[in-house]
Amino acid sequence: MLLNIIHRTTYRYAQPARDSFNEVRLQPIDLEWQKRLSFSLTSNPPAPQHDYLDLYQNRVYLLELAAPHTELAIEMKSRVETTCRPQPVPEAPSGLHQPALAFQLHDFLMDTEFVQLSPELWRCAVDCLPNGLSDVWSNALTLSNWVYESFQYAPGTTHAHTTVNETLTDRRGVCQDFAHVLLGLCRSLKIPARYVSGYFFNDQFDPALGGSEASHAWVEVFLPQQGWYGLDPTHRRPVDDRYVSVAVGRDYQDIRPVSGAYRGASEREMDVHVRIAQEMLYEATV
The missing domain is CATH 2.60.40.2250 (Immunoglobulin-like)
Incomplete structure (x- = not known):
């Protein structure tokens, strides 16, 4: 494209x-x-x-x-x-436990100014995956779908400095807020996750759904054998050729x-x- x-x-x-x-x-x-x-x-x-x-x-x-x-x-x-990238194949979470890998990905496992790893966030992550981690990609997809289903897309209700805990309480926000929540859920379960800024091309642009005529944000999770793969909780979809990545970081503050x-x-x-x-x-x- x-x-x-x-x-x-x-x-x-x-x-x-x-x-x-x-x-x-x-x-x-x-x-x-x-x-x-x-x-x-x-x-x-x-x-x-x-x-x-x-x-x-x-x-x-x-x-x-x-x-x-x-x-x-x-x-x-x-x-x-x-x-379009090929969709990732299943990977057991045991690959994430390598000490060298944990050191390399430290920044994407810890809490940050906008993504504080609170007990409430951990509880939500555990409730989403009651049987624990089994496959990193499918588990991250489940967490992303939960964000889409549990939060209302509501422009103007948050601002650039809204934290994940505020979004968790209000249950509404925009793509930045949805990405922060998914980051917190993944990191609470020790899945490395990073914030991505860029653009989403939507030829059926609808402002109520968070369309293409604005900057966009989503999340990438790390698969030990395959690298970084993107998930968009705002649109409930994996990242494909409609997305353009501009910058990556720990949260919005970095990008x-x-x-x-x-x-x-x-x-x-x-x-x-x-x-x-x-x-x-x-x-x-x-």
Whole structure:
């Protein structure tokens, strides 16, 4: 599947802002099943750019704008080709108990600022799998399905700093919240799990269902013999060629698409616009 993506973030300030410093994590990852064919990042006003790889190998772009400005627009354009991965085969959880593996995946087994491993979360995970772990992938799929069935998709009821325990209490939220809950369930049972940000292409876009015209978030679980595989609790489905991965981390804090600081204006408005379009493939005929 060929997908063209535009992601535009616009900040508007009540008074002139200056010394603006922004970190941008919007470059799609290059993977065996996801090829980044083109990528560009621009800003208005134009700002010098530098880039580096963070701890989790996400490409981070730094944009610095010293001059006063009342509006800042940051736009990413990318063209990505995706393919479907083969579905994972069954794996016993005993493979997760290797000491070297536990050390390597430590960050994705522990609690974090947004995903605290509380007794309530552990109780939910145990209730979902009363017979314990048997197959890592199918068990993770059961946990993901439970999140979909137990929580209401409700835009505007949570915010960027909502924690997993708050979501567990309110039983509603958006894709970020659903991903945090699934992370907590998996980690409570010692299944390594990481947060993924990116995009979901939905040609039957429905805002009430969390469609394609926005950034999206899901979870990847680690299978010892096969690597990372994605689950989307918001749409109750494994990740396939409709998904474009942009960044991975422990939780939302690690992968914020645009973040930073500035001086001057105390009030600002932020507007985010995302557009995803499928580019059709045509075969030449003789």
